[in-house]
Amino acid sequence: MGKKEKGDREKRSKKRSYEDEDYEEDAPGAESQEAVPTAAGKQVDESSTKLDEYGAKDYRLQMLLKADHSSRPLWVAPDGHIFLEAFSPVYRYAQDFLVAIAEPVCRPIHVHEYKLTAYSLYAAVSVGLQTSDIIEYLQKLSKTSVPDGIIQFIKLCTVSYGKVKLVLKHNRYFVESAFPDVIQRLLQDPVIRDCRLRTAEGEEPELITEVISNKPAISKTQDNGGASTSQSADGQRGSSQVPEDIYSYYEQMDKEEEEEEETQTVSFEIRQEMIEELQKRCIQLEYPLLAEYDFRNDTVNPDINMDLKPTAVLRPYQEKSLRKMFGNGRARSGVIVLPCGAGKSLVGVTAACTVRKRCLVLGNSSVSVEQWKSQFKMWSTIDDSLICRFTSDAKDKPIGCSVAISTYSMLGHTTKRSWEAERVMEWMRSQEWGLIILDEVHTIPARMFRRVLTIVQAHCKLGLTATLVREDDKIVDLNFLIGPKLYEANWMELQNNGYIAKVQCAEVWCPMSPEFYHEYVAIKTKKRILLYTMNPNKFRACQFLIRFHERRNDKIIVFADNVFALKEYAIRLNKPYIYGPTSQGERMQILQNFKHNPKINTIFISKVGDTSFDLPEANVLIQISSHGGSRRQEAQRLGRVLRAKKGMVAEEYNAYFYSLVSQDTQEMAYSTKRQRFLVDQGYSFKVITKLAGMEEEDLMFSTRDEQQQLLQKVLAATDLDAEDEVVAGEFGGKSQTQLALCHYSTSMDEETFPNAEEFRPERWLRKDTLDRVENFGSIPFGYGIRSCIGKRIAELEMYLSLIQLLQKFRIEMTPLTGDVQAKTHGLLCPAAPINVCFIDR
Missing domain, CATH: 3.40.50.300 (P-loop containing nucleotide triphosphate hydrolases)
Known part of the structure; x- marks a missing residue:
């Protein structure tokens, strides 16, 4: 393979990963590993697992089947995965236990999958579960013997987690533990000893021993909402089907949870200004x-x-x-x-x-x-x-x-x-x-x-x-x-118990019109996104679904990440729309009309509505464009119609989620990726290739001429129009992305410009390399389309003259210069296209 071909392949790979990513902000903690204990990165050891003649993992020697396995709900695999039978009589208790100690992976109707991780075990001990409790209950619930590797992994991850607490009492900070040996071990560390509050004479006070009453702050009521996804809410179970050890154990757990417990603890007071140092050191010692x-x-x-x-x-x-x-x-x-x-x-x-x-x-x-x-x-x-x-x-x-x-x-x-x-x-x-x-x-x-x-x-x-x-x-x-x-x-449990709406999820496949698909195949720029978003057949499907559900008096939200498409759809269909620049007053007015005005049943919203928009009346959601393969965005958008519906006719489904996808385009691959999270929660997506009754409707873009006019408008759009909307406060650019920033704000940022207040014009000079030294270095031809060629040449001459002056002289302000304030000039541009004609002089 030649170097050029390899390089091109790498570029394509990078581009794909760029498009697939959900480019949210930097992840919390991404810039520092000080906040994460070493044990948190540990994995289950599978070195002892053998492979059979077909290369599959052979777990038979590590998982010995129990005689009463049919009465027990769990399979615990040596790789840390746990499978729960949702139809088991003890499902509710087993599920509560697994949610506390493991991460849910997939929860369809009959069998749920969980995975033990270092983080999930950290969470388990933080809410009071002891290492022995976790292992004992797992052994009682499992159909087979629990593999030794799993037991060792649980011990390894919980040996130190959850044993030390930082408690604020009477506005004084204490390090507290129910394990005196742990406290003694921490106090042997010189850094932690320095954090300890001493007496006026500089001596270390004695450890404080006290008995704490753990009375719950939230009283417990009868729980009738814990039925499994495959059994009714009455939670019927035959006592004869439940092994005696499980039955007695979960009765004991319930009793312990309701009782007021007393715990003896040992603690010492620390200096408030040393809290951050103490937390870092405890993490390093594996006692977060x-x-x-x-x-x-x-x-x-x-x-x-x-x-x-x-x-x-x-x-x-x-x-x-x-x-x-x-x-x-x-x-x-x-x-x-x-x-x-x-x-x-x-x-x-x-x-x-x-x-x-x-x-x-x-x-x-x-x-x-x-x-x-x-x-x-x-x-x-x-x-x-x-x-x-x-x-x-x-x-x-x-x-x-x-x-x-x-x-x-x-x-x-x-x-x-x-x-x-x-x-x-x-x-x-x-x-x-x-x-x-x-x-x-x-x-x-x-x-x-x-x-x-x-x-x-x-x-x-x-x-x-x-x-x-x-x-x-x-x-x-x-x-x-x-x-x-x-x-x-x-x-799924909340849906079956009526706490959230029962949603029918559907993926509607919209064939690309021949003219649009021809351009889609030929174009390699981001304008391809506009072509599959503005697909005339997708527009017609959207218009049909809006009409169909408005006749049922449904409330409909249409989502589009792309602002060009959002405006085109909303304006052509004469519907109100909300996107980034929409003022707060206008947003609230549109949302209030949508909630209370029977004539406003459909609104279009950009990605600003992905989160924190409370629209309980909405029961239909149509998605015409989205952000790549983001699982989070798909789930957040489904959430706009998940609120339980009041006063609706009881039927199989009372909310609908449509994702319109252009066939044979990149959008189909993105759609599959986006659905993964919801599928793991138990939702299924119905694929619709033809909307019944659509042919009888008088819809837009039914003729070839109308489709051709739309295509010309899409091709006349810029690559900027093909970009998804950037929402203020949410965007975190990828590495190597060049941004146009506020000149004044950037120039006053000490991280970018040391001694930003000082007059140092030489800071604008670039080095001999192509590396950027700051955000507004000397770029002689400016920022593109806002100046003509003649102006650029004149500016280039001025730039070169200034550069020569800066290279030959150090320029300073004279004492005659007083305090000069910044003066801001707005950049004005036409609000609409200006049509011109050319007349001979």
Whole structure:
């Protein structure tokens, strides 16, 4: 193979990976491994597994079948995978146990697959499970003997995790453990000894021994919502089918969970300024600190007058998730995973009402800020004056505020703020927050997240998300930035119990018209995306589905990542649309009309509506363009129609999700990748190759001339029109991507320009290499289309003259120059095309 061919192949490979990625922000923790213990990267050892004559793994010697295997629900494989029979009489108890110790991989109707990982075991011990409990219960539930490699892996991962806690009591920080030998081992380390608070005489005080009562903060009610995906909610089971050891064991577990336990602990106090150093050192010693907030004994931070309203009734899965957070009477930091529309907001509000200390809520858009405010007013008794918002559009006065709601980008903003915004930020920095709620926690970029944590001090962090998944596979870093996963719900169970809508998912295959497909094959630029998005047959299918569902009085959302396509579809079909530049006022007006106006039944939304748009009335979603192979985006969009439907006719399905795909294009491969997460949750996609009744409808682009006109409009579009919308606060560019940035903001950034305040014009000179030294180096021909050739030549001569001056002289400001302020000039351009003609003089 020649070098050129190989190089071309590598370029194509890079391009494919670029398009396939879900280019979210840098993953949390991507820039530092200090937050991750070494044991977290360990894998199950399969070196003892033999292969048979066909090359398959032979597990027969490691997995000996038990005599009563038919009564037990689990298969535990030596590679860490666990398979659960969803039709087992003890399914509910086995599932609760597996969710606590393993990661769900795939949960279809009859058999569920889980995987033991170091992170999942870390989460298990963090909520109180002991190593012996995990192994014993796994052995009781398994149809076979548990492989020795699995037992060793569990011991290895849990030997030190969860044994040490960082507890705030009476506004003093303590390192606490129920294992005195662990405390002694930590105190032998010189770094940790330095972190310890000493007496006035400089001596080390004695260890504090006390008995702690672990009374749950969330009371338990009857759980009727735990039926499996393949059995009814009454949870019928024949006692004769359940082995006695399993039956007695889960009765004992239930009893222990309800009882108020007393634990003897040993602790020592540490210096508050050394907390970060202590956490890093404990991770290096393989004893990561679990953060717990003893909010009941926090007498320094005042309680806020906020309780749940009597109308706020928790569903069983919501209550279960909160019991994981408050199980020992303290608030644990961690992540709760619930499907879209399953009531994550109520979980957050309940957590805030339980802690009853100052609460900070962070979302990813100003729309989510408004929705969180309405949720607090709906579910809690808090007075409206105690809630303040901090967004670009709404800056409420924070004085006397107990619940503050803002966005990640507002708090992580590094450039110069207005005087008013700076005062609000100073107030936020000065507060001691009892709880910080991080909505859509999977989207947080690492640098922004760390910046937010340094700006605001919170004793307990609660992350909420529906999709704990990222295309870069770095979601696991959240375990040590926020805390372990506390709870993850089963989507199919919630659907079968009526807590979320029953959705029919369909993939509609739309043939490419001959003219469009001819251009698609010939063009190699990103304009191919426009061609398969603007496919006339896809447009007709979209128009038909909108008409069909509007006749049923359904509420329809049409999603399009591409703004060119979004506008074309919406304007031609005479429907309102929302995208990035749409003002907050206009957005709220469109959404209110969609909710309450019977004449507005369809709206078009770009990717700004992927998350945090609360539209419970919507029951039909049509997707005409998407972002590559993003599993997360597919699940988030399905979530727009997942909220349980009230007053609808009982039928097999009460919500519909259509993904329109152009046949024989790259879009089909992306669509398959996007569906993986939902398929793993138990959803199935029905493929529709022909929409019944479409031929009888009078639809647009039915003639060849109309299709040709549309094709000419698509071909006249620029490559920029083919790009997906970039949403402010969400974009994190790939490496080697050149961006046009705000000149002033970039120039004042100390990371880019050391001593940015000083007058140093030579900083603009480039080195002898092609490497970029900064963002606005000497690029003589400017930035492309905004200047004519003659102007570029004149500017080039000026650039060269200036470069020669800078090379020969050091240029400084004279004392006569006073304080010079920056002056901003807006760049004006026509709002519409200008038609011209040429006339002889």
